[in-house]
Amino acid sequence: MTEKSKANSPETPIIEMAGVAISSQAYPEKAVIEDINWTVRPGEFWIIAGMHGSGKSDLMATSAGLFPPLSGSYRFFDHEMPIFEDHLVSERLRLGLVFEGGQLLQNLTIRENVTLPLRYHRPEATMREITDMLELTGLKHHANSLPAVVSRSWHKRAGLARALVMRPEILLVDDPLSGLDPRHAHWWVDFLRELSTGHDCMGGRPLTLLVTTEDLRPWRNFDAHFAILQDKRFTGLGGQSDLAGHAQPLVKELLAEH
Amino acid sequence: MDKGNQATAQETARTRWLTQAPLPRSYSDYVGRKIFRFLMTVHGLGAFALITFGVIFTKLRTARSVTTPLIFHELARSGLRLLPMFLFMSAALGLVVIGQTVSWLTRVGAANSFLGPIMVLVVVRELGPLFTALLVLSRSGTGNVIELGTARALGEVEALESMSIDPVHYLVMPRVIGMALGVFSLTVFFIIGAILSGYLWAFLQNVPLRPGDYFEQLARALSGLDFAILAVKSFLFGTVIAIITCYHGLSQPLQLSEVPAATIRAVAQSIIACVLVDAIFIFTYLLV
Numbered sequence: 375m376t377e378k379s380k381a382n383s384p385e386t387p388i389i390e391m392a393g394v395a396i397s398s399q400a401y402p403e404k405a406v407i408e409d410i411n412w413t414v415r416p417g418e419f420w421i422i423a424g425m426h427g428s429g430k431s432d433l434m435a436t437s438a439g440l441f442p443p444l445s446g447s448y449r450f451f452d453h454e455m456p457i458f459e460d461h462l463v464s465e466r467l468r469l470g471l472v473f474e475g476g477q478l479l480q481n482l483t484i485r486e487n488v489t490l491p492l493r494y495h496r497p498e499a500t501m502r503e504i505t506d507m508l509e510l511t512g513l514k515h516h517a518n519s520l521p522a523v524v525s526r527s528w529h530k531r532a533g534l535a536r537a538l539v540m541r542p543e544i545l546l547v548d549d550p551l552s553g554l555d556p557r558h559a560h561w562w563v564d565f566l567r568e569l570s571t572g573h574d575c576m577g578g579r580p581l582t583l584l585v586t587t588e589d590l591r592p593w594r595n596f597d598a599h600f601a602i603l604q605d606k607r608f609t610g611l612g613g614q615s616d617l618a619g620h621a622q623p624l625v626k627e628l629l630a631e632h
Numbered sequence: 633m634d635k636g637n638q639a640t641a642q643e644t645a646r647t648r649w650l651t652q653a654p655l656p657r658s659y660s661d662y663v664g665r666k667i668f669r670f671l672m673t674v675h676g677l678g679a680f681a682l683i684t685f686g687v688i689f690t691k692l693r694t695a696r697s698v699t700t701p702l703i704f705h706e707l708a709r710s711g712l713r714l715l716p717m718f719l720f721m722s723a724a725l726g727l728v729v730i731g732q733t734v735s736w737l738t739r740v741g742a743a744n745s746f747l748g749p750i751m752v753l754v755v756v757r758e759l760g761p762l763f764t765a766l767l768v769l770s771r772s773g774t775g776n777v778i779e780l781g782t783a784r785a786l787g788e789v790e791a792l793e794s795m796s797i798d799p800v801h802y803l804v805m806p807r808v809i810g811m812a813l814g815v816f817s818l819t820v821f822f823i824i825g826a827i828l829s830g831y832l833w834a835f836l837q838n839v840p841l842r843p844g845d846y847f848e849q850l851a852r853a854l855s856g857l858d859f860a861i862l863a864v865k866s867f868l869f870g871t872v873i874a875i876i877t878c879y880h881g882l883s884q885p886l887q888l889s890e891v892p893a894a895t896i897r898a899v900a901q902s903i904i905a906c907v908l909v910d911a912i913f914i915f916t917y918l919l920v
Contacts, residue, residue: 440793460690466796477791480783491795494695494802536795 386452388544388582389414389437394446396429396436405444406432410608412601416543419570420584421593423628424603430586431474433603434548437584438471467495470537474548476529478521478536484508484528485517488535495540503539510575511535512561527558534565538575544582545569551592563592570598590617590628602628673901680879684808687800695797699806706810710772710870711817718818721767722825729754730830734837743834744841748849751830756858757917758910760823761815765869765906768815769899773877776807777898780881781891789882803882808874815870816863823862857920865913869906876902 394410397403406429414420424430435441436448439456448455450469457466478487488507492499508514511531516524521532530550537545550562565573569581587593590600600611604624611620617629733750737743780803783789792799831846880898 435790438794440790463796471794473787473791473794475787477787477794479788479791480786481779490698491797494698494795494797497695497697533791540795 387413387415387449388451390447390449390452391443392447394436394448395444396432397441397444398429398432399435399441402441406606407603407608408606410446412608412610414544414582414584416582417580418582419596419598420601421590421596421598422584422586422601422603422608423588423590423625424586425624426588428603429606430588430603431548433608434471434546434584434586438469438546439466440471463495467540468543470540470542470545472530472533472537472545472547472550474530474550474552475526476521476531476533478529478532480521483518483520484513484524484532487521487532488513488517488539491536491540499539507535507539507575511538527554530554530558530562541576542581544584547583547585549586549588551587551589559592567596570596588628590625591631594618594629676883677876677879677901680883681875683800684804684875684878687798688805688808691798691801691805694801699801702802702806703810706772706807707814707817709775710768710811710814712814714768714771714814714818715821717771718764718767718822719825721763722822723829725755725759725763725822726826726829726831727833729759729826730833731837734834734839738839743839744845745849747830747834747839747841748846748851749853751827752850752853752858755826755830756823756854756862760826761819761862761866761869762906762910764819764822764866765815765873766903768811768818768870769873769877769902769906772811772814773873773902774895774899776811776874776877777881777895778891780878781894782888784882785888785891799882804874804878807878808871811874812867812870815873816866819862819866861913861916865909868909872905872909873902876905 389412391410391412394412395405396407396410398406410433422430422433432441436443439450442456450457451465453462453465457463478484479490482490485504485508489504492504505514508517511534513528513531513535516528516532521529524532534547534550547566550566551559554562566583566585569576570583572578572580585593593600594617595614597614599613600617602609602611602622602624604622609622611617611622611625617625620626729751730747733747734743737746783803789799789803792802827850831841831843834841834846877898880894880901
């Protein structure tokens with residue numbers, strides 16, 4: 375089997391980490407999570423919980439290939455990550471990343487931000503695709519505004535729309551619910567659930583999802599794999615049924631009603 | 633004590649501090665740090681310039697629908713929009729050069745013979761390109777560092793990488809090409825403005841020189857080498873300023889509070905680099 379056909383095989387794990395240590399973006403020499411052994415298969419939904427500063431954003435950034443792991447082996451669709459080679463750009467585009475704050479380009483309007491990856495990688499894309507995505511994410515009325523005049527909640531949605539327009543196979547969403555009002559939070563939970571089961575915007579195909587969170591409550595009813603980040607460790611918790619009675623104090627804390 | 637011995641004693645007193653070596657450790661540490669930092673900057677700038685040229689040569693035609701408007705935007709910012717200020721400054725430079733030249737040459741009765749050659753020497757070969765580069769640095773170069781430093785601090789560079797967009801291709805390449813073209817174009821307009829205003833000031837100072845004679849003097853003083861060097865020099869100034877300002881905006885993770893310091897460093901290093909480039913071309917003139 376050639377490397378390309380192996381990477382495209384449905385059995386090939388999307389993410390395979392073995393003994394990976396992840397560095398902090400602020401202090402690149404310092405490990406925030408060590409010895410991660412983690413496999414993500416197509417169609418899986420992972421909820422990764424942790425307190426503030428536990429390395430959730432660093433895990434997302436490294437998983438997205440923005441930073442190399444400090445040590446260990448990280449393979450993405452059977453390619454060594456991070457991928458820098460120009461001829462493997464199409465492999466990188468199988469992954470979409472939604473930053474916690476949206477990370478929009480401040481000198482572009484919301485519409486220009488959403489269309490940027492399409493204009494760069496797929497200039498033949500139609501305006502219809504973009505308009506549909508803006509409507510789907512509720513951004514139509516803010517489309518011609520600069521990010522500076524739009525609230526942070528919409529920045530996150532624009533970040534989501536920007537990642538989805540490239541039709542990724544796996545979507546990494548960094549703490550989507552932080553700082554949101556209940557209406558926006560419900561929208562995100564419902565939309566991510568639809569994406570995981572197969573949304574029309576993705577052609578009905580279930581999207582592989584990795585979501586980080588500081589609060590497990592909104593996600594506890596999801597048919598997902600759960601993991602926590604604590605004391606520089608990535609620990610798998612199992613599925614939804616394993617979550618409620620879990621003995622880990624942090625899990626109880628993250629599930630507790632305040 | 634005779635005069636010879638007195639002089640020797642004074643000389644010894646003056647140089648005594650040299651014999652008190654080793655100097656305090658903090659002095660050598662300070663100098664060492666400065667030298668090390670200088671070498672690191674040269675290394676970083678060299679690497680960044682090579683990466684940028686590599687991207688320009690390999691990805692010039694990639695995603696042109698995205699990068700071409702960015703190049704035009706930079707060309708407008710570092711060229712067209714600065715034109716009114718440049719026309720004013722060129723008129724002022726023409727006045728300064730011709731005013732001073734006429735006041736001195738009138739004393740030897742040669743004012744009408746040397747205005748053209750002096751304009752070529754001073755404006756075309758030296759002040760025109762250098763002045764243009766420094767003005768573009770002050771207006772657009774500083775803007776580059778602030779924009780890119782802020783973008784870096786706000787995580788926009790990581791956002792581009794997450795979309796598989798090379799930040800050097802999207803952020804640096806258009807600025808380098810746009811600024812090189814902008815500095816070249818502005819230099820041409822600046823020189824034309826200074827030459828025309830120079831004649832105007834000479835006319836107002838009653839120098840007996842007809843326009844035809846003035847332009848004939850200019851044409852005789854100019855050579856093909858002047859045009860070639862002018863083009864190369866102004867393109868180089870634009871490229872150097874763009875690379876140094878982009879380097880300081882992008883090369884390392886910045887906090888928003890660090891952006892002003894990065895801007896100051898970029899301006900100082902751009903001025904030094906432009907003067908060094910200019911010095912190389914002065915040697916070229918001396919050798920040819």
